[in-house]
Amino acid sequence: MSKRAASSNHAMTPSKIRRLETEAPSLMSKQLTIVVGVGDDEKTFYIHQNIVKDHSDFFAAALNKGWKEAEDGIVRLPTEVLAHFELFARFVYFGKIYAAKAKADSEDDEAHATRVGVEAHVLFDCWIMGDRLMAVSFKDAVHDAITQLIRDERLIPVDFQNSVYPKTAGPNSLRRLLVDVAVWGWAKDILPACEMDASWMEFFRDVAVRGQEANKAQHTMTAPFMKHGCVYHEHVAAGKPCYTGLFP
Numbered sequence: 001m002s003k004r005a006a007s008s009n010h011a012m013t014p015s016k017i018r019r020l021e022t023e024a025p026s027l028m029s030k031q032l033t034i035v036v037g038v039g040d041d042e043k044t045f046y047i048h049q050n051i052v053k054d055h056s057d058f059f060a061a062a063l064n065k066g067w068k069e070a071e072d073g074i075v076r077l078p079t080e081v082l083a084h085f086e087l088f089a090r091f092v093y094f095g096k097i098y099a100a101k102a103k104a105d106s107e108d109d110e111a112h113a114t115r116v117g118v119e120a121h122v123l124f125d126c127w128i129m130g131d132r133l134m135a136v137s138f139k140d141a142v143h144d145a146i147t148q149l150i151r152d153e154r155l156i157p158v159d160f161q162n163s164v165y166p167k168t169a170g171p172n173s174l175r176r177l178l179v180d181v182a183v184w185g186w187a188k189d190i191l192p193a194c195e196m197d198a199s200w201m202e203f204f205r206d207v208a209v210r211g212q213e214a215n216k217a218q219h220t221m222t223a224p225f226m227k228h229g230c231v232y233h234e235h236v237a238a239g240k241p242c243y244t245g246l247f248p
């Protein structure tokens, strides 16, 4: 390869300001009107149809020819939480999850636990919303934000299976993360102290299976949530590109 060709290829890597014009997203498509919440909490978002379709199979289906939503250009989501949908709307344009809380200079251990806990609840709820919206890229990005929170803030989730298992169908990446955290991250006294509730049976079974796998391979396996990359991403099974390559 000539020097000139090598340099030209290098200029097309994603970190550079110069991009192929064929990769440019269109901003000339119609906007979809998305009404979130009800009553005083109702808010309206306007998102380009081609962009929201790229990120959500739910919206792609709603915009199919023949559907009322496609004719009206309006989709109503009365049961979604405004703040969570706003994170999705920002994500589809900017590729980031804006959910972290600012740390106060005087933050003590209790304030730290509260700040991290609030963000964790928002992120878990957002992943579950992303599941309803069939938004693989958003789910994978939120998943990365959760694992980043675990690594940066030493968060050990202990009770999210209460909401994740009943509200999602398995197997999925968020369930897998909770199970991995229980196997690799929980202190010895947490599991025996868990109340035996019928809704937990599936979680306990998954933990037992994963525990056996980890036991057999313990000399080679480190906690999967401490690794970076597509370990938990659902785009792989969905045959879609990783969200990390969709944004600058």
Ligand SMILES: [Zn+2]
Binding pocket: 140, 229, 230, 233, 235, 242, 243, 244
């Ligand atoms: Zn990925």
